[in-house]
Amino acid sequence: MLFRTTWRFMLRHPWQLGLCVLGVALGVAMVVAIDLANASARRAFQLSAESVVGRATHQVLGGPTGLSEELYRQLRVEVGLRSSAPVVEGYVQVPALENQTLQLLGVDPLAEPPFRAYMGERGGELDLAALMAEPATVLLAETTARRAGLELGDALTLQIGTHEVDVRLVGLLQPNDQVGREALEGLLISDIATAQELLGMVGRLSRIDLILPATSDPPPQLLALLPPGAELLPAATRSNALEQMTRAFELNLTALSFLALIVGMFLIYNTVTFSVVQRRMLFGTLRCLGVTRGQLAALVLTEAALISLVGSLLGLALGVILGRGLVGLVTQTINDLYFVVTVRSLALDPLVLLRGFVLGVVATLVAAAVPTLEALLTPPRTVLRRSSVEDRARHLVPRLAGVGLLLLLLGLGLLGLPAEVGVGSLFVAFTALFAIVIGAALLAPLFTVGLMRIARPLLGAVFGLLGRMAARAVEANLSRTAVAIAALMVAVSVTIGVGIMVHSFRQTVVVWLEHSLMADVYISPPSNTANRIDGVLDPALPAQLAELEGVAAVVRLRSTQVNTLVGPTILMAVDAGAERGRTTLRFVAGGDDATWAAWDAGALLISEPFALRSGLGVGDSLRLRTDRGLQDFPIAGVYYDYSSDRGIIRLRYNTYRAAWDDPEISSLALYATPGSDSEALLARLRAATSGTGVLVSSNRALRESSLAVFDRTFAITAVLQLLATIVAFIGILSALMALQLERGRELAMLRANGLTPRQVWGLILGQTGLIGAVAGLLAIPLGLAMALVLVYVINRRSFGWTLDLALEPRIFLQALLVALIAAFLAGLYPAYQMSRTSPAAALREE
Known part of the structure; x- marks a missing residue:
């Protein structure tokens, strides 16, 4: 019977159910999208590295000019290392693929089969004789050739450094599995002599791949033959080092997505609370009829679980869609800052999807725990008294403020710990930042009460009775308004903190470029x-x-x-x-x-x-x-x-x-x-x-192109800021709907005593304006604190850069306007509904 009641309630309020599901979905979608974009870039690099390294256990690497090819002959003939293969590698751009960068890999086809399986497969059409005997011939993955509109025997133009060359396609690689196809999409393979000619490395090798027994040390003869500029390294060393470069960057993006999830938890709390508020009378009646607290808790938590399941599944779908857009931004940033990696599709990692799903379910259940306790602790005799809920909320204000203060002190203590540049200390810094953000959110109710007591006489002097009523209503309904204010405050503070960090970074780079680009003209390939x-x-x-x-x-x-x-x-x-x-x-x-x-x-x-x-x-x-x-x-x-x-x-x-x-x-x-x-x-x-x-660039042009790279790097943070603000807006809407529902009888009595529909609009919009103003004002110090942590701690531990803090008043003003506009827009629908509600219908009781 209880669950039938829940099902009927949901059917009668589909928009509210959609709001709950959307809140969960948006929070999950942001985390999943960032994780999938990062995982796709990481997978592309790993596949590329595996296709290039193959089964090699060790590599002989040289200096900037590589190795003499004579060394390969000595290793194979004099030392007897038959499991060895010479490699020449470099990067080329392909105009037919919209100037996509491919890795050119020059190999010896006769020495390749033990190292890279695709040279021994016959799933594609390969003319290895032409590859070895004819100059300027290459192999290409069939999928890549199809994108370029190429067939066997066609000519392909390559941009290599400052010149263009034409090569002929003599083979299409068609691995039998999807992983192999993805791995080869970024490769262009040629005979080693062709690669040497194309890359200007005649007589030189990039490296020599080796397969050495895992149970023994490298042969002494091998080490003795190495020239002074060469070294023997395990094959995974270079790949691991390159992969570690992007870990701090990925952690920064993940942390931003978790901030959005925190805002989403506020939203989930509001929407689940709304559901509980609407059925306070029903829950009281059920308690009087013998329904136990445990049954009531099971009812509310089951609803939350169902909402979390649907919302998390929808969030996974939204995350995949959003991730397809973000993967391009992530890839571009990695190419700008670290190394060339080609990502054309989103890799759906089951672990990422599972993690996002679990996060959504757990976050929903945690956020639903508070309204569930509210439903349990409401005695049947006080179910009609809204004041009992607010009494508990007011009593909780000093306790929440105490916990918030402890979290702030914990965050400051963690930031004070000695740390070095690296992912470990960066994780501690983000933990401190989250402690500060949550601590500030817990302090929001206390500051809201204080600000409303200051604002009440001021608003009364300007707007009269309605001004005092709006300020009093924000304080009197603290259990609803405080959560909406905290959610909007966190979202807006993220906008302020990240905005100041990006602005400070940009100003620092501008000053640095002015000092470092002193020459008048720069020429480069x-x-x-x-x-x-x-x-x-x-x-x-x-x-x-x-x-x-x-x-x-x-x-x-x-x-x-x-x-x-x-x-x-x-x-x-x-x-x-x-x-x-x-x-x-x-x-x-x-x-x-x-x-x-x-x-x-x-x-x-x-x-x-x-x-x-x-x-x-x-x-x-x-x-x-x-x-x-x-x-x-x-x-x-x-x-x-x-x-x-x-x-x-x-x-x-x-x-x-x-x-x-x-x-x-x-x-x-x-x-x-x-x-x-x-x-x-x-x-x-x-x-x-x-x-x-060659590229001939003036001082000014080079400075502008450098700043364009900078702006492109931080484009993804702007997307995350916007999504966090959208999540907060939905949270305010749900909180205001719950609040106006509870105040229905109060407003109906005011209407019966002469309050006009226009005054109802003014009262509700005045209240929402106060919510936005308080959230915006509280977001300013929190955003500034977040900016200080991002600039002086997180950025330094992530990238090792010292930035000059640049405070831009425009950022604070924009953030305050965003808070006011978001709150105002969220209040339009509740004001419209309450102004049209009949006083008689709102006052009627069964």
């Missing part, structure tokens, strides 16, 4: 990532450009990657160049004449993120593997840098050339002669480099 240049320039180009009119100095730069104690790190070699180039760096430590004297003598400068991750500083030494063997380089300075959260090592170009046999140039920085026309200089430079494919 096209690149696949925003923070690293993989291509090279013609070695004759610097001398050629130095002869042009208006060019005062040409500074060579070489950007490559080396293995350090914190993993793969960017190494940047810079010409001594013009003296004013030294003013491009702002130093955390060092920067005086002694620093530059040591730099000229061969010392390094390291960026702040690298210093924090490695624990090294001025006066320490960094050991690097060079083409002369392991060398210790003294560290002369630590400088601010925001181009890589893994860190950058900077040294003089001459120092680099003395340690590495690498004559390549990654980019050029050109200084104009004083008083020369910059536009005319740009025109001459573009004319001089016409047909070479």
Whole structure:
């Protein structure tokens, strides 16, 4: 009978049931969407790494120029390592695929079968003889070829660095399983000689793959043959290091989605409470007829469980849809900041879906526990007295404030713990942030009471009786209004905190770019990532450009990657160049004449993120593997840098050339002669480099493109902020509907005593306006506290960057307006309903 009663109630109030389900669904959807986007990017990288590494147990890696192919012959013939395979790898862009980046893998087809299974499969159409015998021939996954509209024998244009080349498709790879197909979608395979020619690595190898017995150490003959610049590493080392780069980024996104789930729990509480409020009289009657508290609790919790099941399932579906949009933003950010990864589809990880489903169910049941207790603790004799509920709510205010204060102190204590850059300390920081947010939410009722007592006489003086009634109603119905205020406060504070963090970050980057981009013109090849240049320039180009009119100095730069104690790190070699180039760096430590004297003598400068991750500083030494063997380089300075959260090592170009046999140039920085026309200089430079494919960028253009990358990186946070605000808006609507339902008799009596429908509108909208104003005002200090934690703690522990806090009044004003508008819009429907309700119908009792 009880469950039939519940079913009939739900059928009579379908919009309310939909509101409950939507609240659960939105909270689950945000968590699932972020997790799926992260998991898809991670899966794409893992599949790509597995398809490239294959069954290799170890890899021989060289320096920036790779390895001599003679080493492979020695390992195979003299040491007898038959399970070895040479590899040449690089990145190319394919215009036919909308300039998608593919990884070019040059292999020896005869040595490949033990390492990579797809070379031995015959599921596709492969002409290995043509691949080995004919130049400029490649293999491509059938799915990729289909997207490019290619058939066997067709020509394919590749953009490699500054030039375009045409290759011929002689094979389509068709793995027998879906995983294999996904793994090969980002690969372009060629014979090793073809890859060497295309990538400009004739006579050189990127690495040598090995399969060594797991039970024994590497053969001593192998180690003895390795040249000074080469090292033997387990095959998983590099993949693991690259994967660890994105962990902090993924944790940041996950934390934002959990903040939205917290707001969703407020929403769930409100909607379930609404359901309980509507049936207070029914529950009291059932108690009088003998229904026990346990049966009543089972009834309410069963409803919540059913709502959680439906809402969580809907949330999974919404999360998949939202995740398809977010995966592109996540992938783009990873490509901009870390490494190239190709994600074309959303990977539906069952564990992610299960975790989201469980979170939705548990969050709903936890949020429903409070209204369930309210239903249980309401004695039948007081069921008609709304004041009994508010009496309990008022008594709870100081207790909640005490718990909230303890949580705030706990959060501050956790933030005060010593910590380093890394995921572990970042988890502690987010725990502290959540403690602060929940603590502030528990303090919201106390501040609401105080603000309403201040506002009551002020509103009475301005709006008369209706103003005092609106303020009194917010305080008198604290059990409903406090939750709505807390939900909106948390959502708006997220907008403030993240907004200030992004604004501070952007302003810091703007100042950094103004200092670091001192040259007038920059010349570079096209690149696949925003923070690293993989291509090279013609070695004759610097001398050629130095002869042009208006060019005062040409500074060579070489950007490559080396293995350090914190993993793969960017190494940047810079010409001594013009003296004013030294003013491009702002130093955390060092920067005086002694620093530059040591730099000229061969010392390094390291960026702040690298210093924090490695624990090294001025006066320490960094050991690097060079083409002369392991060398210790003294560290002369630590400088601010925001181009890589893994860190950058900077040294003089001459120092680099003395340690590495690498004559390549990654980019050029050109200084104009004083008083020369910059536009005319740009025109001459573009004319001089016409047909070479290089990018000629002015100082201003490069600064704008860097800021465009920055804005693209934080686009996903704007999406999450918007969704959190939508969740809060729905929460306010449900709270106001519950409140106006409970006040139906009160408003009916006021109508009977002469209150007009217009005054009902004014009273209800005045009350909702106060809810929005209080939530907005309380969100300002919470948002500022959140911004301080994000800027000075979480950002530093995530990425190792020191930011300058930049407070923008516009952000606070916008947040206050969002709170007011959200509350005002949420109050329109309740005001409309109550203004049309007949006083006689509202006063009638059975």
